[in-house]
Amino acid sequence: MTAATVTPYRSTHPAGPDRFAQLLRAEWDKFRTVRGWVIGMVVAGLLMLALGLLAVQNSSQCGPANSNSPNPPTLSGAACLPTFPIGPGGQAVTDSFYFVRQPLTGNGSITARVTSFTGVEAQGVPGSNTPGLQQWSKAGIIIKASTKQGSAYAAMTVTGSHGVRMQYDFTQDIAGLSGSVSAAHPRWLRLTRSGDTITGYDSADGTHWTQVGTADLAGLPSTAQAGLFATSPQYGVLTTSFGGGTGNFGPTLATGVFDHVSVSGGKHSGSWTGGTIGSPAGFGPNGQSGEGFQQADRRFTVTGSGDIAPVVTGPGSAEGGTGAIQDHLIGTFAGLIAVIVVATMFITAEYRRGLIRTTLAASPRRGRMLAAKAVVIGLVTFVIGLVAAAIAVLVGDHLSHDQGLYILPVSGLTAVRVVVGTAALLAVGAVLALAVGTILRRSAASVTAVIVGVVFLYILAVVPGVLPSGAGGWLLRLTPAAGFAIQQSSPAYSQVASAYLPPDYYPLAPWAGFAVLCGYAALAMGLAVFLLRRRDA
Amino acid sequence: MSHVPAATRAGTRETPHPGPVGPLGAWPGWWAGLRDALHAEWTKLRTVSGPAWLLVGVVTLTVAVSAVAVAATKCNPSVGCLADTTKLSLTGIYLGQAVVAILAVLAVSNEYSTGMIRVTLAAMPRRSAVLAAKGVLVGALALVAGTVAVAGSLLAGRLILPGNGFTPANGFAALSLAHAPTLRAACGSVLYLALIALFSLGIAAAVRESAVAIGLSLGVLYLPPILIAVTVSNPVWLHRLERYTPMNAGLAIQDTTRLHSLAITPWGGLGVMALWAAGALLLGGLLLRFRDA
Numbered sequence: 010m011t012a013a014t015v016t017p018y019r020s021t022h023p024a025g026p027d028r029f030a031q032l033l034r035a036e037w038d039k040f041r042t043v044r045g046w047v048i049g050m051v052v053a054g055l056l057m058l059a060l061g062l063l064a065v066q067n068s069s070q071c072g073p074a075n076s077n078s079p080n081p082p083t084l085s086g087a088a089c090l091p092t093f094p095i096g097p098g099g100q101a102v103t104d105s106f107y108f109v110r111q112p113l114t115g116n117g118s119i120t121a122r123v124t125s126f127t128g129v130e131a132q133g134v135p136g137s138n139t140p141g142l143q144q145w146s147k148a149g150i151i152i153k154a155s156t157k158q159g160s161a162y163a164a165m166t167v168t169g170s171h172g173v174r175m176q177y178d179f180t181q182d183i184a185g186l187s188g189s190v191s192a193a194h195p196r197w198l199r200l201t202r203s204g205d206t207i208t209g210y211d212s213a214d215g216t217h218w219t220q221v222g223t224a225d226l227a228g229l230p231s232t233a234q235a236g237l238f239a240t241s242p243q244y245g246v247l248t249t250s251f252g253g254g255t256g257n258f259g260p261t262l263a264t265g266v267f268d269h270v271s272v273s274g275g276k277h278s279g280s281w282t283g284g285t286i287g288s289p290a291g292f293g294p295n296g297q298s299g300e301g302f303q304q305a306d307r308r309f310t311v312t313g314s315g316d317i318a319p320v321v322t323g324p325g326s327a328e329g330g331t332g333a334i335q336d337h338l339i340g341t342f343a344g345l346i347a348v349i350v351v352a353t354m355f356i357t358a359e360y361r362r363g364l365i366r367t368t369l370a371a372s373p374r375r376g377r378m379l380a381a382k383a384v385v386i387g388l389v390t391f392v393i394g395l396v397a398a399a400i401a402v403l404v405g406d407h408l409s410h411d412q413g414l415y416i417l418p419v420s421g422l423t424a425v426r427v428v429v430g431t432a433a434l435l436a437v438g439a440v441l442a443l444a445v446g447t448i449l450r451r452s453a454a455s456v457t458a459v460i461v462g463v464v465f466l467y468i469l470a471v472v473p474g475v476l477p478s479g480a481g482g483w484l485l486r487l488t489p490a491a492g493f494a495i496q497q498s499s500p501a502y503s504q505v506a507s508a509y510l511p512p513d514y515y516p517l518a519p520w521a522g523f524a525v526l527c528g529y530a531a532l533a534m535g536l537a538v539f540l541l542r543r544r545d546a
Numbered sequence: 547m548s549h550v551p552a553a554t555r556a557g558t559r560e561t562p563h564p565g566p567v568g569p570l571g572a573w574p575g576w577w578a579g580l581r582d583a584l585h586a587e588w589t590k591l592r593t594v595s596g597p598a599w600l601l602v603g604v605v606t607l608t609v610a611v612s613a614v615a616v617a618a619t620k621c622n623p624s625v626g627c628l629a630d631t632t633k634l635s636l637t638g639i640y641l642g643q644a645v646v647a648i649l650a651v652l653a654v655s656n657e658y659s660t661g662m663i664r665v666t667l668a669a670m671p672r673r674s675a676v677l678a679a680k681g682v683l684v685g686a687l688a689l690v691a692g693t694v695a696v697a698g699s700l701l702a703g704r705l706i707l708p709g710n711g712f713t714p715a716n717g718f719a720a721l722s723l724a725h726a727p728t729l730r731a732a733c734g735s736v737l738y739l740a741l742i743a744l745f746s747l748g749i750a751a752a753v754r755e756s757a758v759a760i761g762l763s764l765g766v767l768y769l770p771p772i773l774i775a776v777t778v779s780n781p782v783w784l785h786r787l788e789r790y791t792p793m794n795a796g797l798a799i800q801d802t803t804r805l806h807s808l809a810i811t812p813w814g815g816l817g818v819m820a821l822w823a824a825g826a827l828l829l830g831g832l833l834l835r836f837r838d839a
Contacts, residue, residue, distance in 0.1 A: 045755075060773065063783070342772050343765060350761035357757065361659050452757035453648045453655065460764045461644055468768060469640070472775040476637075480618040512776045 032372055032381035040385055043358075046351050050389060053347035053435075054397035060340030061401035065332070065409045091331070091415045093320055094159030094287075096179040097226075100499065101320040101331075101417050103242075104158040104179075105287025107300040107313030108151070110236030117275025118201040119150050119235045121309075122215065123167050125266035126190045130244050130259060141261075142169035145318070145506055146241035147176075148265025148311060150198050152207055153234045154226065158287055163207040163224035164238070164317070165198040167265070173198070174504070175209035177224035179319050182504040185211040185221040202275070205229045215269070235272060236281065237302075239265045239313035242506065262299050264312040271307070287315055318505045320417060322513045331415045333513050334424060335496040337405030338398055338431050342464055345438050348394075349459045352386045352442035357452040365546045376538045379447060383440045383534065390439040394432035402428055419498045430495035430523060437492065437523075437530045438463060444533035448540055462529075466490040471511045482516045489529045491515070494522025579672040583679035586670065590662075591653065591683060600649040604691040604739075605698060608642030612699035613706065621711030621718070631712055632728045633800040635703025635721060639735050642695055643742045643793075647763045650684045650746035654830075655756035663839045673834045677751055681827060684743045692739035696732050727802035734799030734816055741816070741823040742767075745792065748826025752833045766822075767793045785809055792822040 025031065040046055093101035113119070128142035149166030163177035165185070173185035173196055190196050197212035205228070209221040241263035272279075283302045302311045322333050356379075359365040372378045402424065409416050419427075438459070446455040467490040470481035485491050494515035501509040515522055591597050615637035621627035657663040670676050704721040712718040723729045742763075750759040770791035774784060788794050788809035796819030799812045810818065 045758075049758075060769075064773070339773065339776065343769055346761050346765045346769070350757045354755075354757045452755070453651050453760045456757045456760045457644050457648050457764065460761070460768070461641065464764070464768050464772070465641060465644065468771050468775075472771050476615055476618060480615075510776075 027372075029377060029381065032377060033384060035368075035372070036378075036381045036385040040355065040389060046354065049347055049351040050393050053344040053351070053390075054393045056343035056347060057338070057340035057394070057397040058401050058404075060343050061337040061405055062408060064336055064339045065405055065412055065414060090410065090413050093415070094157075095418065096159050096319065097161045098178060098180055099418060099420055100180070101415075102159055102179045103287075103316045103318055103320055104160075105285070105315030106147075106238045106240030106317055107283065107302065107311055108153075108156065108234070108236055108238050108286050109281050109283045109302045109304075109309060109311055110153075110156070110234045111272065111278050111281055112232050113152070113202070113235040113272060113275050113277045114232040115275040116201075116203050117235070117273060117277065118199060119152065119272045120197070120199040120269065121150050121237060121267045121271075122195050122197050122269040123148060123190050123265055123267055124192050124195045126167050126169075126263065128169065128241050128261055128263040130261045142263060143241050143244055143261055143506070144168070144170040145316070145504060146261065146263035147174075147317065148239040148263055148267075148313075149237070150200055151236065151238045152200050152202055154229055156234055156284070156286060161226040161229060162317070163200060163209065163226060165200055165209045165211060165221065166238075167196050167198075169241075169263070171504075173211045173221070175221040175224070176317070176504065177207070177226065179317065180502065181224065182502070183209075183222035185209070185219070186213060197269075200235070202229075202233070202235075235277070237265070237267055237270065237309055237311050238317075239263050239300075239311040240315045240317055241313065242316040242318070260314055262312055262314050264310060266308070266310050268308040270309055281309075283311075285313075316505075319499070319502055321499070321502065321505050321507045321509070322417060331417060332409060333417050333498050334402050334406065334419060335427055335498055335512055336416075337401045337409075338427070338496055339512065340401065341398075341431055341434065341493070341496070342467070344394065344397065345435055346460060346464065348390050348435050348439050349442040349463075350456055352390070352439035353446040353452055353455045353459070355382060355386050356443055356446040357450060357455060360450045360546075361452070369546050375541045379443075379534070379538055379541055383443055386439045386443055387436040391432045391436040394435035395429065398428045398431040417499060423498050426519065427496055427498050430519065434492050434495055434523065434526065437526050438489075441489065441526070441530040441533055444530065444537040447537035448533065463489045463492070467493065467511075485511065485522070486516050486525070489526050491517055491522040492526025495519045576672060576675055579670060579675040580678055583670050583672075583675045584682060586666070587653075587676075587679045587683050591687070596652060596656075597649055597687065600645055600652075601687060601691040604642050604645045604649070604688075605695045607645055608638035608695035609698035609702060610638065611641045612636060612638035613702040616703045616706045617710070619710060621716055627712065627716060627718070629712070630801060630803045631703060631707055631718055631721060632700075632725075632731045632802045635699050635707070636696065636731060636735050636800050638695065638699050639738065639797070639800070642692070643739060643767065644764060646688050646691070646739050646742050647746040647760060647767075649687065650743040651750040651756050651759045651763065653680050653684050654747060654750035655754060655759055658754045658839075659756065667839050674831055677747075677827070677831050677834055681744055681747055684747055685740045688740040688743035689736055692736035695739075696735050700728070700732060725802075730812065731800045731802055734812060735797075737816060738796050738799060738819060741796065741819045744823040745819075745826045748823065748828070748830035751830025752826070766791075770794055789815075790818060792819050795819055796822075 094104050096102040126142065126148050127140065128146050130139050130141055146169040147166040149164055151162055151164035153162035154160040161178055165175050167173055167190045172187035175183040175185060186196060188194060197215045199210040199218065201208045205226050206223055207226060208223045210218040211221055212218045241261040243260050281304060285300055300313050302309055320331060322331050359368060368378060369375060406416055442459045445459050449455045449458065466484050466488045469476050470484040470490060493512065494517045496512060497515055497519050501514045612635055616635055619629055619634055621629065657666060666676060667673060700721050708720065721728060723732060746763040749762050753759045753762065770787050771793060774787050774794065795810050795815035798808050798810050798815030801808055801812060
């Protein structure tokens, strides 16, 4: 063959630009012109809204507070809304304890020795109280801005089973000496105020002191309340079975015995006043609280009930009738399934119809083509998810209020992270589905694989009675289902005993869980690009 | 063709197989058509490799998940073991049903994606018979695979559980089909898988697109348990969801302990699942009948 006679055909049209923008445009046109896909995305958003609003249906009824009539009228809806004090950090808190106090003006310190710490649980039947401390029962010394619930404080306290702790402003908790308290092993506690800074010390013998931590209580008034306190959270026994759990809860009392109590420095009155912060617990058979204190010289016996801690949600938490903003986002699962279906078809439909050959002929750089698809489907999903999540949270908050369901307040930044994170979770789920669709090239298998990988594993992890909770926790660390961690709105506090179950609490931190999902999506995209280049279409 | 009298159609053209007609003699052609359709559908299923692999998948995934769930559960006698060992050993059905759903969905949607459906309906114009034949076949395949999968799962439970503390000394006899509730749970789980196949088949006939059909099937199955477990605080809604959603009601058949605390009786729950399957098949059948392919 002679080279001169072969003249390859060349189109006389100038070649169009071949940039990523053109690919994006092409993929966007494909998406928006398939009616079923657009409808599917809208359905995803509507499902998120509908299920989120179904979840706030709350039928709880309550009697009016402080009613003495034999047949109090039952109330429902917003009248049942519980109220919580708000702590210095903006979170809802429980702040009820027995406080033996005196005003302390200016810098100064308070010291006390704890020689005994005991507790009782109310068992519902009068006279059947059993002895026992809760693990986070507390007795110790405290400097608090005022007697108002939710005001700033710093405390050194012995606990039921976590040794000496320094706690301040409800969320902070620093470990001190370990071990439990007895007459043979007393615990010395000291708090020293210097300006807005309070330093906590502990000691086993009253001579060798160890600094436990410092608390910076900005805006602490010059006259604060200093004194002794005791408190004990309610006990809870939670039994879970398939599809639900039942709890058995009751109030408890804790009693601390103090001696060598002294207040020094500053200006203090020297006389002690006792009182309950918050409403007294109905403990005894006639509803008497059982809280109080006795003083003999510098020896005090203080008995209290309640807790000084942030409010947490879920079974086993101290308060019923509470929710968190992510409760409105439970529809994410339904929306995700719809998104997975559309995102998978975005690529498998090309294989089914043979369009993939045209697509690859027009855009031979296959990796770029898949990247353009991922950007288009990811962005579309993100926008739909963002709108649906924002509406669900806003409307859900409003409805919950009307239904008497208290939604724990969160900072604006956290709310934005939960809403934007939900949208990002859906978008990454869409990219994962697109990648798996490219790998498997078949709709049914791809959709099933992704739904099983995300939603089914989540079920295994969270539905009680399917897997033991330890194994379920690992599923939420290692599988794509970990991504739902982005929806947590409050951290799990080690100093509050609760069940800490999904969807409010996950074993991984929000962004860590999301990163696990992103890792799976990146892995699947890498494999998809590799196979797309290597295989004939 | 409507000018041909009905008697002629039934008598001469569409009943080439002579034989007893039975009590449903008014529809002799339908039954003969079903026999032909069964033959045709069986040929389609056995001559592609997909269904065989899916059946293998049903068995292996079911047994694997069951074995993992059993191995991960330990009995600590000091705190008391509340586990329902039979139900625990059948955990794999949770995943196996997804593969059964794929099998059933593909039996319909593959025909639409390849255009084969036009040939099928041209050859067998009785569309209800086509759907019935598909239902009989995927149901039977689900029964076969389900029997093997359930037997394997129970065997895994029988072998692994005693090593995890579920011994007769702690009040757990070895799993055995001679135990009536266990036998009921085993047979019921197999039937459940067959009903899942029929349910998914009906949905696939209604929506035709495999991705949408499988998404719908798995959504209807998997979403209610999440709603029940994590959000719904209203006891009325909780009770409704537990009683009337297919997976929660249908899998009540696996419970062998604390039956009084179930929202629905085991066989009643399987009945609810059967209603879901019947409803899906009816919807799929009607749409198939009245829509152009």
